[in-house]
Amino acid sequence: MISVANAAAEVHAKPEGMPQFEPSMFEHQIFWSVISFLILLYLLNKHVMPAIKELLDVRAKKIEDDLASAQKARREAEKIQADLNNKLISSHKVASDVCEQARVEASLLRERAVEELSLELEKKKKAAVEDIEIAKKKALAEVQAVVVDVAVMATEKLIAKNVTKESASAMVDEALNEIKDSKTSLH
Amino acid sequence: MTLISSALASEAASTVVERKMDPLHHFQVHKIWDMSVFGVDISVSNSVVWMWIAVAVAFFFFYYSITGAKRIPGRMQSLAELGYLFIYDMMVGIIGKDEVPKFFPYVFTIFYFILFCNLLGLIPGSFTPTSQIIVTGTFAAIIVGISFLYGFYRNGIHYLKFFVPSGVPVLLLPLIIPIEIISFLARPVSLSVRLFANMTAGHTMLAVMFFYVVTLPIYGSWLPFGFSVVFTGVEIFIGFIQAYIFTILTCVYINDAIHLH
């Protein structure tokens, strides 16, 4: 506080004011600030600004080029992917065609096999029926022969013996048994 | 600051002399080399010397940052490119991309000139040319002059419409036009006073703190000392911000000259 009072006293004793408002110092400062400004303007404009501008331009161009090439590479990759996709799709198609064909062939084969089988079965059935027919005829013929034999034998017996009522029926039974036997032997 | 040395010197010389606080002492311009050509005073003073130093530092900072420039930038090169793009993007934001190349050199130069003047002024013992109102006034006059002349060059006599806001009733025009003209004339004044006052105030504050650092006893002097350390950091920030404000207003004025409102 004492020093502040002293300073105020000094100011009172020797008024100075701001050195900045001293008019005798104006002229050379105006002159030199204009000159300094122009010198700095010249130096920076000549040596610094174009160099920095070029640097920045070169870098911008490089980044642009890099971006363009990256874009190009990306496009190529996309193209390759599309090609691969197409190939995949076509191979899928080929595979499904092959499958379809195989299925068709298989069904054809099956049909043919079924047809052949049924034909054969038909043939076998026919043969069996014929066999049965033949066997039937043969059996019938045998039965006829047996019946004839029985009749012959019965007649022989009738003729050979003196026939009573009991003996006659016994003879018939005998004959019938014989027929029965022959019949069972037939089957 | 020269204030410290003068305060210390007066203390060393004799204790009889009262220590005085003169925070404006280091704004005094001393002519080092007195000369004039054709009646024009072109003396070299401490202010002029520090202007040259600012020019040299600004130029060599950029020049050495970009010599041997590589595609993958080093630290200094990144800084230089950042400084370039900072101004460029600011101008594109305000003026628009088409008109930037015409004005870019001026704006770039004015920004780095003022920035290096401000920052170099914080070195103890240095001088701050931007704390001289006549220097900032010259810069402001250059800028406003460029924008005014370009406005006429581009728009011809229509540029005078700039002083007649659209959509104002005719009756109000006699009132509005002088206001517009005065506000136009106030532009260089406010530009220059803002920069000069900021620099002066900051350095005066530092000078006052330094005065207390050397005059207070040791148990009290650490307080102003610590404050002065912190305030030097603030001054660096203010030096940057003021250069930025000066440049941004420059761009706004140029934009006004190009696109009449």
Place this chain on the structure above:
Amino acid sequence: MDNSAAALIGMGLAAIGFAGSGIGLGTLFGKAIEAIARQPGAEAQVSKYIWIGMAFVEAIALYGLVVVFIIMGKG
């Protein structure tokens, strides 16, 4: 009244002008923080304008300071 006394009073009165700058700074930062609180995404842009606005507001106070210095010279 003594000239120097009047100058001292004038310097003190000129410092009142700093109050306006203080009000301006308070409004500026208050509104800016409000804006950021409402829309945190716009923080970068808002803070850019804070610093520009701060420089303008502070300049007003410094005009007062310049007046103080001028009076100091006249006293």
